[in-house]
Amino acid sequence: xxxxxxxxxxxxxxxxxxxxxxxxxxxxxxxxxxxxxxxxxxxxxxxxxxxxxxxxxxxxxxxxxxxxxxxxxxxxxxxxxxxxxxxxxxxxxxxxxxxxxxxxxxxxxx
Amino acid sequence: xxxxxxxxxxxxxxxxxxxxxxxxxxxxxxxxxxxxxxxxxxxxxxxxxxxxxxxxxxxxxxxxxxxxxxxxxxxxxxxxxxxxxxxxxxxxxxxxxxxxxxxxxxxxxxxx
Numbered sequence: 772x773x774x775x776x777x778x779x780x781x782x783x784x785x786x787x788x789x790x791x792x793x794x795x796x797x798x799x800x801x802x803x804x805x806x807x808x809x810x811x812x813x814x815x816x817x818x819x820x821x822x823x824x825x826x827x828x829x830x831x832x833x834x835x836x837x838x839x840x841x842x843x844x845x846x847x848x849x850x851x852x853x854x855x856x857x858x859x860x861x862x863x864x865x866x867x868x869x870x871x872x873x874x875x876x877x878x879x880x881x
Numbered sequence: 882x883x884x885x886x887x888x889x890x891x892x893x894x895x896x897x898x899x900x901x902x903x904x905x906x907x908x909x910x911x912x913x914x915x916x917x918x919x920x921x922x923x924x925x926x927x928x929x930x931x932x933x934x935x936x937x938x939x940x941x942x943x944x945x946x947x948x949x950x951x952x953x954x955x956x957x958x959x960x961x962x963x964x965x966x967x968x969x970x971x972x973x974x975x976x977x978x979x980x981x982x983x984x985x986x987x988x989x990x991x992x993x
Binding site for chain 2: 775777802804806810811812813814815816819826827829859861863865868869870871872873874875877
């Protein structure tokens with residue numbers, strides 16, 4: 772049984788560009804959450820998707836948007852990238868309380 | 882903002898010793914989870930303890946929860962070099978549903 776997978780593993784973009792990150796949840800999981808982790812800090816909640824709708828959102832600007840597909844996979848889109856968006860982006864899937872994390876996508880904005 | 886605060890920020894011990902990490906939080910919670918992260922990779926789920934539980938064990942891990950003090954501790958017994966990692970507590974509180982709020986983590990180094 773594959774765990775949570777994310778692509779790509781690493782990404783380099785320049786300021787102002789747009790980026791799309793992808794996540795496939797663990798088999799049987801219907802909820803996907805996205806987190807941003809800056810270097811040396813704990814993850815910060817961005818938003819959560821369930822039944823193809825955004826169920827909860829953290830304190831992130833509208834430049835951060837997402838989508839969940841009928842097969843429960845999800846995308847995180849970030850527009851107008853800023854240097855401060857450089858971070859590890861983590862996807863987590865769940866069916867009940869426990870969230871299982873993927874390996875993350877490391878985004879560097881130059 | 883971070884709800885949890887881990888203490889200490891960094892801990893260095895010898896192999897075979899026990900490691901204790903503490904976590905404090907601010908709001909009423911549904912449950913508290915501990916995660917491990919190796920070198921900036923994904924988080925590995927270690928253990929979940931519910932608000933009505935006081936202690937839980939899993940292998941060499943022991944977690945306690947004191948809701949009156951809004952604190953939790955993670956004890957790793959007989960540590961190994963492979964336990965070297967960052968450890969995070971994450972809470973799932975009554976008002977925010979299933980979103981997790983993380984502390985800033987404890988960096989544990991186990992010296993062989």
